[in-house]
Amino acid sequence: MKKNLHIFSILAIVAFCLSACAKQVEVDNQIGNQIMSHMGEMVRQETEKAEDQVAQEKADAEKKAKEEAEAQAKKEQESTVAQMPKVEAIPGQHRDPNSAVVVIDPGHQLRGDSAKEPNGPGSSTMKARVTSGATGVATKVAEYVMNLNVSLKLKTELENRGYTVYMTRYTHDVNISNKERAEYATSVEADIAVRIHGNGSSNSSVRGAETYAPSAKNPYVSHLSKASISLSRCIIDAYCQATGFKNRGVFTSDTMTGINWSTVPVTIIELGYMSNAQEDRKMQDETIQNNMVQGIANGIDKYFGF
Numbered sequence: 001m002k003k004n005l006h007i008f009s010i011l012a013i014v015a016f017c018l019s020a021c022a023k024q025v026e027v028d029n030q031i032g033n034q035i036m037s038h039m040g041e042m043v044r045q046e047t048e049k050a051e052d053q054v055a056q057e058k059a060d061a062e063k064k065a066k067e068e069a070e071a072q073a074k075k076e077q078e079s080t081v082a083q084m085p086k087v088e089a090i091p092g093q094h095r096d097p098n099s100a101v102v103v104i105d106p107g108h109q110l111r112g113d114s115a116k117e118p119n120g121p122g123s124s125t126m127k128a129r130v131t132s133g134a135t136g137v138a139t140k141v142a143e144y145v146m147n148l149n150v151s152l153k154l155k156t157e158l159e160n161r162g163y164t165v166y167m168t169r170y171t172h173d174v175n176i177s178n179k180e181r182a183e184y185a186t187s188v189e190a191d192i193a194v195r196i197h198g199n200g201s202s203n204s205s206v207r208g209a210e211t212y213a214p215s216a217k218n219p220y221v222s223h224l225s226k227a228s229i230s231l232s233r234c235i236i237d238a239y240c241q242a243t244g245f246k247n248r249g250v251f252t253s254d255t256m257t258g259i260n261w262s263t264v265p266v267t268i269i270e271l272g273y274m275s276n277a278q279e280d281r282k283m284q285d286e287t288i289q290n291n292m293v294q295g296i297a298n299g300i301d302k303y304f305g306f
């Protein structure tokens with residue numbers, strides 16, 4: 001009996017030891033899992049930190065490259081402007097006042113007006129009265145601002161040459177539709193109407209200047225086509241000669257409300273592409289703007305045979 005009790009005691013001690021060992025193993029496993037989890041989190045955080053650093057370095061490099069490219073473009077622009085001679089009026093172009101009446105229409109305005117108006121006299125086709133225009137991709141100058149700046153300078157130059165000049169607007173905060181602009185030229189008995197615009201394209205490489213006139217098949221003003229095309233050709237040729245801009249030529253359009261309501265020879269000159277960064281910068285340069293104005297004025301002189 002005593003021998004059996006002794007065996008049971010030994011077995012109890014062994015069982016206790018085994019139980020204690022099992023619990024210790026469980027605790028050790030929990031601690032190990034916690035350590036592994038913590039180490040995994042540390043690795044994840046360090047990986048994210050490294051990835052963020054790489055992304056930041058890439059962004060910084062791209063920013064630096066962009067800034068260097070813009071600086072180089074600006075340097076090239078300044079060099080081009082410095083080398084460009086100032087275009088003056090053709091000798092002998094100052095004439096007696098009131099020799100011809102010119103209406104200048106600085107295209108667009110501060111806020112567009114989506115209300116509709118007829119595309120031409122008696123037309124059932126309705127178009128928005130007027131839009132606010134494009135914005136320079138590099139300079140961020142609004143088209144309606146550039147149009148007015150150039151138009152005001154053109155008015156002064158034409159008056160210095162002896163023309164009588166009217167403008168459809170002198171400020172940005174107006175609401176004058178394309179139809180009303182054409183009717184204004186009629187009301188002041190203009191000899192010609194010159195509409196000043198900036199161009200835009202989804203293709204940023206497109207550049208150059210162009211003019212628009214009604215075609216011989218225009219359902220409203222076909223009788224003005226020949227004179228308007230002549231006016232457009234005179235202006236675009238002289239303009240590109242003065243500025244060095246690519247001459248994209250004369251286009252005809254029968255869908256422009258400002259053309260279709262005109263009662264006098266009319267042209268729209270698209271000064272250049274505001275969607276092209278280099279050309280956008282050029283059009284905001286004072287020296288080049290002077291040449292732009294001289295070119296348009298020289299083209300008007302040529303049209304009238306002065």
